[in-house]
Amino acid sequence: MRAYINKNYIHIITIILGINLITFLFAYQNLLVAKQDSNDRIAHAQETLICPTDTTAQKTLQLLSCYINTPTPTVPVSPTPTVTPAPTSQPKITPSPTVDTSCKPQSSDYLTIKQALSDKFKINLTGDQSAVWASEAYTTMCQLNKSSMFMSLLTSQGPVTVNFSGIDCANVSGHADMNAGITISGMCDPALNRAVLVHEFGHMIAFRNPAIFNNFLSTIWPATIPTFNCMIHNLEGVTAPECFADAVGEYLVYMNYRIAFSGQPPGNTNFAEYPTTYANYYNFIKTNLFGGITYTTF
Amino acid sequence: MKKNVLKNKYFILIILLIIIAIPWLFFTLLSSNNSKPPVTINKTPIPTSMINLPKSHPQIKARLDHIKPGSATDKDVIRLLGTPNNTKNVEGHEIMTYSLPSTNRENNIYLNNGTVEYIFEEIPEDNAFYNQYLNKGNLSKPETVLYDNYSGAGFNWQVFYTEGVAFLANPVNGYTIKIIYFKPMDYNTFISTTAKTFSLSTDKKDDREKFSPKKID
Numbered sequence: 001m002r003a004y005i006n007k008n009y010i011h012i013i014t015i016i017l018g019i020n021l022i023t024f025l026f027a028y029q030n031l032l033v034a035k036q037d038s039n040d041r042i043a044h045a046q047e048t049l050i051c052p053t054d055t056t057a058q059k060t061l062q063l064l065s066c067y068i069n070t071p072t073p074t075v076p077v078s079p080t081p082t083v084t085p086a087p088t089s090q091p092k093i094t095p096s097p098t099v100d101t102s103c104k105p106q107s108s109d110y111l112t113i114k115q116a117l118s119d120k121f122k123i124n125l126t127g128d129q130s131a132v133w134a135s136e137a138y139t140t141m142c143q144l145n146k147s148s149m150f151m152s153l154l155t156s157q158g159p160v161t162v163n164f165s166g167i168d169c170a171n172v173s174g175h176a177d178m179n180a181g182i183t184i185s186g187m188c189d190p191a192l193n194r195a196v197l198v199h200e201f202g203h204m205i206a207f208r209n210p211a212i213f214n215n216f217l218s219t220i221w222p223a224t225i226p227t228f229n230c231m232i233h234n235l236e237g238v239t240a241p242e243c244f245a246d247a248v249g250e251y252l253v254y255m256n257y258r259i260a261f262s263g264q265p266p267g268n269t270n271f272a273e274y275p276t277t278y279a280n281y282y283n284f285i286k287t288n289l290f291g292g293i294t295y296t297t298f
Numbered sequence: 299m300k301k302n303v304l305k306n307k308y309f310i311l312i313i314l315l316i317i318i319a320i321p322w323l324f325f326t327l328l329s330s331n332n333s334k335p336p337v338t339i340n341k342t343p344i345p346t347s348m349i350n351l352p353k354s355h356p357q358i359k360a361r362l363d364h365i366k367p368g369s370a371t372d373k374d375v376i377r378l379l380g381t382p383n384n385t386k387n388v389e390g391h392e393i394m395t396y397s398l399p400s401t402n403r404e405n406n407i408y409l410n411n412g413t414v415e416y417i418f419e420e421i422p423e424d425n426a427f428y429n430q431y432l433n434k435g436n437l438s439k440p441e442t443v444l445y446d447n448y449s450g451a452g453f454n455w456q457v458f459y460t461e462g463v464a465f466l467a468n469p470v471n472g473y474t475i476k477i478i479y480f481k482p483m484d485y486n487t488f489i490s491t492t493a494k495t496f497s498l499s500t501d502k503k504d505d506r507e508k509f510s511p512k513k514i515d
Contacts, residue, residue: 013314016314016317016318019318169511170510170511171508171510172508172509172510172511173506173507173508173509174506174507174509175506175507176450178452178470185506188509188511189511192509192510192511195509196507196509199507199509200507203450203451203452206450206451206452207451207452207468210451210452210453210468210471210473210475211424211473213451213452213475214421214422214424214473214475217402217403217420217422217475218398218400218401218402218403218422219401219402220402221402222402228507228508228509228510229507229508233507234506234508239447239448239450240447240448240451241447241448241449241450241451242447242450242507244451245450245507259509260509260510261508261509261510262510263510
């Protein structure tokens, strides 16, 4: 009897194990089919819903079905844009040079200076043939030329036309146009003249290098500096493009001149506190436009 | 003797049944978990203008793409974007503000009586969106160009009012810094509503910056 039970017991065990094996195989097949089905649903959902690839985005998108469907989502890579975006400039840190006393034109003749501006700095001078103004423009360009980053941002896409007219000291003004270049009216002391020219160059750099201006909007704006075109600007109020351009204009002259008009905004005649009190602005210009080159004397 | 044998049989049977049940239950549960249908979200259809837009800044674009001006509600916005960082009421609009990470910028959702009217999107990353939109879309140029104070940095509003989108972009290289999404409309309606809301002008101001001599003390 015992032998009979033992013998049957073995058969029963064998049958049971066989059933287990079949059950296992059946369930595993179901598992594979279900996984494929789930992936198909995810793929369909992702036709209309983009699942981000970076982990930071993944953490912030827990509401989306990308993450409800699967605990570890497989995400498609967004197709690479076919149009090359505007190039970004890489900060190039170069040591501040010693004071350069040779930043004066070799000639006092307007046409000679004009030619030198074109040959050396890609600046095309038009308008009134003022040797005084041309000489000051040359000196300013010579200073700016100490920063290869600045010169590249300004002129790598082509020369800049600068039209100069008038000698009225009380009404010095400037304007920049993406296509036509810069127009400057009036002239006064050298610090003011330099501030005007470099401010307008700031606009040209924004036109030609939109990534830098966009970076300014993201990291500096809406902070302001106490200069006329940033704070007031023809009663339009505070505007980002003018704050950017004023910040560039002040970078070479802050120790001597604070951009103002008719005493507005009120403050010191110079902007000596620029590098410290407004360090965010100063350092942004220093890093992203001048590659670390600084100007501590006029 | 017979009783003992019977008792053992039942005992063995129970054990064997347990042995069968455990793996069966295990694999059945595992397959049912994975075959669970995905949770469906009632998504508002993506407007044609947005389908053509290149995808960028993924964590923002992916969510904004599902908010349709004119039909999405404040509840849809919160469901997709979460609780806003700030809300305010300005000239008849409730504005829900969402800060962009690692920037000083924020996207704004404008609502009118609980319905999304405008999406004002900031684009902090490098791009050529405007040119890509032109390349993919049905129009070869904007339907109109408007201006605000960003013209001073070379950016103008390239408007496609029948498509419901406007790009604040550099027209030369297509670099875009802001986008407004709105319900498609005609020109006059756009000028009297959307342009007015965002202070967009048909006049390109030819203003000049002013400088005056420093005071001599």
